[in-house]
Amino acid sequence: MSSATSTADRFRAAVAGHDLAALDALFTDDVRLNSPVKSKPFEGKPAVLALFRVLLRTFEGFHYVGHFDGSVQSAGVPFGAEGTEGPATVLPFRTTVGERQVHGIDMLHLTPEGLIDEITVMLRPQTAVVAVGEAVLAGLLTDGVVTG
Numbered sequence: 001m002s003s004a005t006s007t008a009d010r011f012r013a014a015v016a017g018h019d020l021a022a023l024d025a026l027f028t029d030d031v032r033l034n035s036p037v038k039s040k041p042f043e044g045k046p047a048v049l050a051l052f053r054v055l056l057r058t059f060e061g062f063h064y065v066g067h068f069d070g071s072v073q074s075a076g077v078p079f080g081a082e083g084t085e086g087p088a089t090v091l092p093f094r095t096t097v098g099e100r101q102v103h104g105i106d107m108l109h110l111t112p113e114g115l116i117d118e119i120t121v122m123l124r125p126q127t128a129v130v131a132v133g134e135a136v137l138a139g140l141l142t143d144g145v146v147t148g
Contacts, residue, residue: 007114008089011106012064018056020049026116034120036104037133047145048119054139058132059102062095074109074118086110097135102128 007026014022024045033042033051042048056062072088087110095102102123109118123129140146 007110007116008067008069008091008108011089011108011116012067012091015052015056015062015064020053020056023052024049028111028115028117031116032118034118036121036123036129037136050140050143050145051136054136054143054145058097058135058139059095060097062093064091064093066090066092068092072107072109086112097128097131100128100131102132104128 010022011026013019014026027045027048029045030043031045031048033048035042035051042051068090070088070090071085074084074086089108089110091106091108093104093106095104103125104121104123107120107122108116109120111117123132137146
């Protein structure tokens, strides 16, 4: 089993079990999460874990529906510059937020050691992106992660 597969399996299990400690163990200290509803990424383990705390209680019926391994360049470079290509896993998912059905993917970029250093989340349709953005902002405000 490749490190990409085992990391993805542990990530899926941590998300399914709402296990923030397990997610913490999978992330590099400088992990970055590229959100579909925010232009700047969430950067660093504390910020990404705070976001996952909100996501895990906001998404209803969340489940992964696939698993694809490959490689991708890290997005953490200036636009047009070459990023570091590394192993990656794409995990398509389905969930509901409020009354909105959401289709999405989590793309995990991995270090050579098999830790997650970048997550890119993509969602569809546009109405779901808006619903997720509003629900996540409300959760981050409630948790005191951001201030209104």
